[in-house]
Amino acid sequence: MCLGVPGEVLSVDEDKGLRILKVKVGGVVRQVISALEDVKPGDYVIVHAGVAIGRINKEEAEETMRLLMEISSTK
Template identity: 35%
Template sequence: MCLGVPGKIVEMTGGEPSMGVVDFGGLRREACLAYVPEAAVGDYVIVHVGFAISIVDEQEARRTLAVLRAIPGGLDEISR
């Protein structure tokens, strides 16, 4: 139920409440952007029941992966 899918904002269409178009790996859908007022085209957002609920923090996303890759065994096998 609380499923949220990350997608990229490709268009802001405005309106009340403010809407936009989000691209999910090629599939595009309208989403309400009222809860991410600071979002801009190109941002990745987590979309739940047609509402963007959070902007994906790219720096944190990279940091999480870097932490995981630093676990012994992880990095070695990946770089091979």
């Protein structure tokens, strides 16, 4: 099964034709490649395998992180 995690976009840069985002995921800042158009700081995205693959709103991001934390604490 594949899992995408939500994160907040902190910055957007271009490097050799690739859109590179700095995204805060669970308190950790990561650089990811964006497959999305018109992403800007403050947006929330779903990240899978180092690629931002979808945009979601803040409420969806917070609820998804809450559920992921709940699942991980039940092991």
